[in-house]
């Protein structure tokens with residue numbers, strides 16, 4: 001990951017007490033602000049489409065561990081008194097305090113336990129990756145919100161705050177609302193904090209949440225399409241009051257996934273959050289209470305799919321890296337033996353169909369053992385890398401350089417007849433002779449065995465012929481010449 005935008009990234013745990021105090025005040029203010037916003041988005045007294053503070057609580061426990069407990073307990077108690085202020089529950093302040101403490105214990109206990117469990121599960125992996133972190137987060141986040149719902153209902157019931165409320169009808173919307181808050185907002189909060197606190201990064205499984213400036217207009221366009229489509233569906237739902245229309249919101253997974261697959265993770269998380277906020281605002285403004293469960297499920301499904309989608313670009317990059325490794329020699333980047341002969345078979349078929357020539361060369365570095373023995377294996381490795389780098393620019397688009405093993409390489413030269421192959425080999429020998437290698441005073445040289453495939457010759461037969469020519473050329477070298485003495489091979 002690159003350094004943070006402020007250039008002052010720090011370890012969250014190792015900050016000064018004053019900074020920690022300010023951070024807790026900030027957490028309390030942010031939580032209460034989110035709580036108030038969720039009450040403004042209420043569709044009925046005490047009923048909101050989602051509960052954004054749950055996302056912040058889960059993120060805070062992930063970041064701060066049990067140190068988040070006091071601040072979040074304060075939030076729960078203040079929110080309980082605020083409920084009384086907004087809805088005039090008629091409870092005495094002692095009863096409200098009791099209710100606030102019980103609710104706080106249920107809420108904080110559930111999310112603290114969830115965050116602790118999630119961190120433990122992620123830390124058991126040596127290198128956490130997005131495909132592992134995302135499903136764990138979705139599973140543990142959903143279970144923690146279910147636990148917060150059941151214990152929260154029990155707490156408020158014990159405190160007498162749910163008198164006359166049908167509990168059976170309450171638990172599902174409460175759970176889905178909390179779950180939407182966690183699934184939608186926790187990754188965004190943790191991602192935002194990762195800008196400054198790099199110790200968060202392992203939980204992101206390699207995701208980079210730093211903001212990027214490029215392609216902002218394209219992102220704004222995609223966002224506009226997604227939010228406009230959402231608004232149209234919800235306005236239509238308000239007009240016709242039909243469940244079929246409300247279910248249409250699930251189709252908006254398409255523009256959201258479009259954003260997830262084509263934009264950086266931070267923009268995707270932001271888009272999922274904006275989508276959820278707008279949904280909650282429309283439900284409240286248009287009074288779509290009958291369809292609220294449909295919209296709640298849509299939020300959860302779209303957010304969960306979106307975060308799963310985060311894994312796709314990282315899986316693609318991982319696949320690319322793996323196939324690179326499977327097909328190429330790690331040291332020199334030349335094709336490995338298996339890939340070289342597969343490609344050679346394919347090209348042989350093509351050139352034979354078109355009646356075109358195909359040449360094959362085997363080459364071996366001269367006195368490589370002496371180079372290793374005199375200058376060390378590091379210099380030997382460098383010589384192999386430089387050899388390949390020197391040859392590549394002279395090769396054509398269809399030519400392929402492969403490593404047979406040790407200091408022996410292969411060249412496949414489609415559409416080159418014997419004369420053209422010979423000319424190319426001369427150019428390559430010159431490039432190798434001109435090549436300075438770091439750590440060595442003398443220059444390299446290589447011996448080639450070149451053949452052009454005959455009409456019915458197989459690749460194995462051609463390779464044997466080229467290898468025999470290489471051996472013959474090696475034997476013909478003057479034996480006194482050695483690079484250590486500064487001499488060059490022909």
Ligand SMILES: Nc1nc2c(ncn2[C@@H]2O[C@H](COP(=O)(O)OP(=O)(O)OP(=O)(O)O)[C@@H](O)[C@H]2O)c(=O)[nH]1
Nearest residue numbers: 364365366367368369370372377380381406407474
């Ligand atoms: N540095 C390095 N050395 C390697 C590698 N693979 C094989 N070798 C060494 O390459 C040398 C191969 O030497 P040969 O080709 O048998 O002998 P040579 O000195 O090149 O002799 P001629 O081919 O007759 O010029 C051995 O010393 C191997 O240990 C590698 O990846 N890196």
